[in-house]
Amino acid sequence: MRTEIFIEDYRLDITKEIATEFSYAIDDIMDFGSRNTSYSKTITIPGTHNNNKLFGFIFDLSNANFTNDLQPNINYNFNASRNANCRIFIDGLQIFKGVLRILEITQFNKEINYECSVFGELGGFINALGNKKLEDLDFSSYDENWSIANITGSWETVSGSGVYYPLIDYGQVSADKVDFQFKAFRPALYVKEYLEKIQQGSGYTWEFPLLDEAIMDRLVIPNNQVKLTKNTSIGLSATAKVKNYTSGGEDIEFDIISGGDFTITGNGSIFTYNSATPFTGAITLNVSGVINTISPSSDFTLELRLNGTPISSVTYPTPGDNFNFNAILSVASVTINQNDVLDVNIIGNFSDMDVEQGIFQIASANPTAVTLNYNDSIAINDTIPKGIFQRDFFLSICKMFNLYVYDDKIDDKKIIVKSYIDFYDGTTVDWSNKVDRSKAWSIKPMSEINARYYSFKYKEDNDYYNENYRKKFNEGYGDYQYDTEFDFVKDEDVQEVIFAATPLFQLQSTDKIYPAIYKKSDNNNKEDAKDSVIRILQAQKITGRTTWDMLDDTTVLGSLTTYGYAGHLRFSPSSSLTPVDDINFGAPFEVYIDVSTYPTTNLFNVYYSGYMDEITDKDSKLLNCEANLTTRDINELDFSKYIYIDGVLFRLNRVDGYNPIDYKTTKVELLKVIDK
Numbered sequence: 001m002r003t004e005i006f007i008e009d010y011r012l013d014i015t016k017e018i019a020t021e022f023s024y025a026i027d028d029i030m031d032f033g034s035r036n037t038s039y040s041k042t043i044t045i046p047g048t049h050n051n052n053k054l055f056g057f058i059f060d061l062s063n064a065n066f067t068n069d070l071q072p073n074i075n076y077n078f079n080a081s082r083n084a085n086c087r088i089f090i091d092g093l094q095i096f097k098g099v100l101r102i103l104e105i106t107q108f109n110k111e112i113n114y115e116c117s118v119f120g121e122l123g124g125f126i127n128a129l130g131n132k133k134l135e136d137l138d139f140s141s142y143d144e145n146w147s148i149a150n151i152t153g154s155w156e157t158v159s160g161s162g163v164y165y166p167l168i169d170y171g172q173v174s175a176d177k178v179d180f181q182f183k184a185f186r187p188a189l190y191v192k193e194y195l196e197k198i199q200q201g202s203g204y205t206w207e208f209p210l211l212d213e214a215i216m217d218r219l220v221i222p223n224n225q226v227k228l229t230k231n232t233s234i235g236l237s238a239t240a241k242v243k244n245y246t247s248g249g250e251d252i253e254f255d256i257i258s259g260g261d262f263t264i265t266g267n268g269s270i271f272t273y274n275s276a277t278p279f280t281g282a283i284t285l286n287v288s289g290v291i292n293t294i295s296p297s298s299d300f301t302l303e304l305r306l307n308g309t310p311i312s313s314v315t316y317p318t319p320g321d322n323f324n325f326n327a328i329l330s331v332a333s334v335t336i337n338q339n340d341v342l343d344v345n346i347i348g349n350f351s352d353m354d355v356e357q358g359i360f361q362i363a364s365a366n367p368t369a370v371t372l373n374y375n376d377s378i379a380i381n382d383t384i385p386k387g388i389f390q391r392d393f394f395l396s397i398c399k400m401f402n403l404y405v406y407d408d409k410i411d412d413k414k415i416i417v418k419s420y421i422d423f424y425d426g427t428t429v430d431w432s433n434k435v436d437r438s439k440a441w442s443i444k445p446m447s448e449i450n451a452r453y454y455s456f457k458y459k460e461d462n463d464y465y466n467e468n469y470r471k472k473f474n475e476g477y478g479d480y481q482y483d484t485e486f487d488f489v490k491d492e493d494v495q496e497v498i499f500a501a502t503p504l505f506q507l508q509s510t511d512k513i514y515p516a517i518y519k520k521s522d523n524n525n526k527e528d529a530k531d532s533v534i535r536i537l538q539a540q541k542i543t544g545r546t547t548w549d550m551l552d553d554t555t556v557l558g559s560l561t562t563y564g565y566a567g568h569l570r571f572s573p574s575s576s577l578t579p580v581d582d583i584n585f586g587a588p589f590e591v592y593i594d595v596s597t598y599p600t601t602n603l604f605n606v607y608y609s610g611y612m613d614e615i616t617d618k619d620s621k622l623l624n625c626e627a628n629l630t631t632r633d634i635n636e637l638d639f640s641k642y643i644y645i646d647g648v649l650f651r652l653n654r655v656d657g658y659n660p661i662d663y664k665t666t667k668v669e670l671l672k673v674i675d676k
Contacts, residue, residue: 002661004089005045007100008074013048018088021657022096024120026404026639038098038120038407047105047112054078059105059112083127085412086118090660093635097407099124121204121407121415128202129391135384137197139189142380146228146372148550148557151185155541155564160192160217163380164539166566168222169505171518171527177507179549182374182557186228187383188566191219191536195397198390207408208417210401218538219583220566222515223383226529229369230379235260235279235336240287240358241268246351252287252302252344254360260370262342271342275371278338280364283312283331285344287358291323293351300348302327306334307341336362374552385534388498396497400536400583402607406639418640420611428642428649434627435645436665442624446484446616451493454482454612456585456604458501461533464520465503465592473589477501478568480586480604484616500533501584504567506593511545513577513593515567537566538583544575569599614674621672623650626665634658642673649673 005012024038045051047059056078057063071077073084083099096118104115142163144150151165158164165185169177173184192211199206210216238254245252251269261275273279285304294300297318303310312329319325336342344360346353372378398405401419408414435441457479460470469477478501481492505516515537519528542565550557565571569579581601585608591598614620623645634655643650650670658666 002091004092005043006087006089007054007084008072009085010054010074012045012054013050015046015048017661018043019659019661021659022634022655023657024634024637024639024655026406026653037122038096039123040096040118042103043116043118045114045116047107047114051114052112055102055114058102059107083124088118090631093631094409095631095634095658095660097121097409097412099127121413122405124413125202125204125405125415126391126395128204129198129389129394132198132201132390133386134194134388134390134393135381135386136390137194137201137381137384139193139197139380139384142187142189144378144380145375146182146378147375148182151182151550151564152558152560152562155562158218158539158541160190160211162190162193164188164190164220164564164566166220166222166537166539166564167512167514168566169514169516169518169527170226171529178510178512178546179551181551181553183228185550185564186223187378187380188220188222188537188539189380189384190217190539191221191397192216194221194393198394201390203413205411205414206417207414209422210403210417210419215538215583218540218570220537220539221385222535222537222566224385224517224532224534225383226531228372228378228383230372230376230382231367231369232258232260233281233363233365233367234258234361235281235364235368235370236262236271236360236362238264238268238360240355240360242357243355245346245353245355248346248348248350250346252346252355252358254344254358256373258370258376259373266343269343273336273338273340273342276338277368278335279362279368279370280333280335281362282333282365283329283360283362285312285329285358285360286327287344287355288324288326289353289355289357291319291321291325291348291350291353293321294319294323294349294353295321295351296349298349300325300350301346302329303345303347304329304331305343305345306336374557388534392498396499399495399497400603400607402611404639419607421607423640424642424651425640426642428644429638430644431627432645434629434633436626436628439626439665444622444624445618446620446622450489451491452484452486452489453492454484455492455494456480456482456608457494457496458499458585459496459533461500462519463517463530463532464524465505465516466501469503469588469590477503477588478582478584478586480584480602482604482608482612482616486616498534499536502535502537502568503588504569504591504593508594511577512542512548512563513567513569514563514565516592536583537568538570539564539566540570540574541565542571542574542577610675615671617674619672620674622653623670623672625668625670627668629655629658629666629668631660634660643670645670 003018020041020043022040067077067079073082080102086100088096098118098120100118106113154164173181237257241253253268263272299317300319301315303313312331314327404423405417502515506513517532519530543562545561568584570581571577572580579599582599585604643652654669656667
C-alpha cells in the first residue's frame with residue numbers, strides 16, 4: 001500500500017488506497033480574514049480488529065469506558081469527542097499532519113467502516129480550546145494587597161508579565177481630575193501572559209515571533225467590572241478605637257478592618273450601606289471599657305441601631321463610678337438595604353468613660369460579593385474579564401495583527417503564528433513547468449473581489465465617550481474603513497475584534513492622559529460606573545507630572561509626580577506626552593486630549609496596508625489554474641515561499657482537492673505579487 005495513516009503514532013490498517021482529496025490553505029482572499037485550515041474530504045477506515053482496538057471498540061453500542069484526557073487518545077482511552085493526532089504518508093512522504101475526527105460509523109452485517117476526516121493544526125488548536133474562558137486561567141500567584149506600594153511598584157517594569165495598575169477613570173474616582181482615588185488603579189494583566197497560558201493549557205506548542213516584540217510586552221487587559229469585589233461571608237469588620245468619652249448620646253468610633261460595601265463616616269462611627277444588593281446576615285458586637293464617673297447616677301446603655309432604631313442593646317442599671325463593663329450585643333439575622341445606616345450609641349449620665357477594646361462584625365451565612373477596600377487582598381483571578389472565550393481572544397489578536405496561523409511540518413501539535421509582514425521569507429519555488437497548460441486558466445482582476453469597503457472595527461460599547469463619538473461620526477472610535485474604489489461592488493467586508501475601543505481623556509490645563517470609561521446621567525453632570533466590554537491597551541510609566549495625590553476617600557496615601565498609563569497611544573519620551581504609535585486601526589476624527597501631532601503608525605498601516613494595497617491594486621490578479629503537484633511537492637508545500645510562473649511572482653493561497661492516488665492535476669489559487 002502506498003498510503004499509511006497513523007493516529008497517536010499507531011498505524012491504522014488500510015485495505016485500499018484512500019480515495020479522497022486534501023485541501024491546503026493559508027488564507028482566502030474571497031473571504032478575507034477567514035484563516036482557513038487544511039482539511040480532507042471523508043476518509044473511509046475499515047473496521048479491522050487492529051482499527052477497532054485503536055478506536056476503543058466505539059462501534060459497540062454497549063461500550064462505555066473511562067478516559068483520561070492527559071493520556072493519548074487511543075485504544076481503551078479513545079474518546080471520539082477529542083482530537084486524535086494524525087499523520088498521513090504517501091510513498092513514505094508525509095502529505096498531511098493534523099487531527100482526526102470520526103464523523104460516522106457504518107455497519108452492515110459484520111462489516112464495519114469508520115467515516116473520518118482530518119484537519120490541520122489550526123483547527124485542532126481551536127478545538128482544543130473548546131469552551132474554555134479567560135477566567136479559567138490561573139493567575140492566583142499574583143494575589144496581593146491593594147496598596148499604594150503595589151500600585152506604584154507595578155509601573156516600574158512593563159515587561160509582559162505580572163500585574164499592572166493603570167490609571168483609568170471609572171467614574172467618581174476624582175473630584176478635580178488631578179488627584180485620584182486609589183480605586184482608579186485596578187489590576188490589569190498582560191496579553192502576552194494570557195496567550196502563553198492559553199497555549200500551555202491547549203496541549204500545543206507554537207512559534208510566535210510577535211510575542212518577542214516590544215509591543216507585546218506593553219499590551220494589557222484592564223479590569224472591566226463596575227467595581228472590584230471579593231467573595232466573603234464578612235460584610236463588615238471593625239475594631240473599637242481606644243478612646244475617652246465625656247457625655248451620653250455619642251457614637252462609638254471604630255477602625256475598619258474590612259468595610260466591604262459600607263461607607264464609614266463620622267470619624268469611624270457611622271456605617272452606610274451602599275450596594276443595591278441587600279445584605280442578610282448576623283451582627284455581633286462586643287465592647288468593653290470602664291465608666292470612671294457617672295453623675296448623677298443613672299442607667300448606662302449601649303445600643304446597636306439601624307436607621308436610628310435600636311435592634312440590640314444592653315443596659316447596666318446605675319452602675320456607679322469605676323465600673324468595668326463588657327457589653328455583648330448580637331442580632332441573629334438582619335437585612336440591610338442600600339442607604340441603611342448602622343451606629344453604636346452610648347446612653348447615660350457619665351462624664352468620663354473609656355472604651356478599651358471592642359469588635360463589630362457583620363457576617364452572612366453564605367459568602368457574597370463585597371466591595372474591596374484599600375489594602376484588602378485582591379484575588380487576581382476574580383478581576384479577569386468574564387465570559388470571554390479563549391478562542392475568541394486568540395483569534396482577535398490574530399485579526400489585530402493580521403496573523404497567519406499554520407501547522408509545523410515536523411513537530412506534533414505545534415503551530416506557527418506569524419504576521420503578514422513577517423510571513424514571506426523571500427525564497428521562490430519555480431512552478432512554470434508544473435502548470436497544466438492544456439486546461440483553462442482563470443485570471444481575475446481584483447475588481448472581482450467581493451467587497452468595495454473593508455472595515456476594521458473594535459466592538460461597540462456604550463460608555464459616554466464611545467457613544468458620543470459614534471453619534472457624532474457614525475462610526476466607532478479607532479475604526480478604519482478602506483475604500484477599494486471598485487465601481488462594480490458596494491458590499492462591505494467587516495473585520496471586528498472582541499475588544500472595545502478606549503477613548504482617552506485629558507481635562508484642560510491638566511497634564512495627565514488616561515482612559516475614561518463611564519456613563520453620564522443627570523444632564524451629564526454625574527458619572528456612573530459601569531461594566532464595560534473587554535479592552536486592550538498599551539502600558540507605560542509616565543513621568544514628570546505636576547504633583548498629585550492618590551487618595552483613600554480624604555486620606556492622602558501618597559503625593560506623586562508619575563503615574564501608570566494605559567491607552568491606545570504610546571508616548572515618547574514618557575514625560576512629553578508626544579504620541580508615537582497607536583493600536584487603533586485608524587486615527588479618530590476627534591480626540592479628547594491635548595496633542596499637537598497624531599501618529600500614523602497604527603494597526604492598519606503597519607499590519608494591513610501592504611496586504612490591502614496588493615489585493616486591490618489595479619494590476620493585481622488572482623490566478624486559478626491546474627498544476628501537476630507530486631507527493632513531494634505536497635510534502636514540501638510552504639506558503640511562506642513565493643511561487644514563480646513564467647517570470648511572474650505569486651503568493652500561494654490555496655491548493656484545492658489534491659488527490660494523492662489519482663494521477664491528475666490539482667487546482668491552485670495564486671495572488672500576483674505587486675510589492676515584494
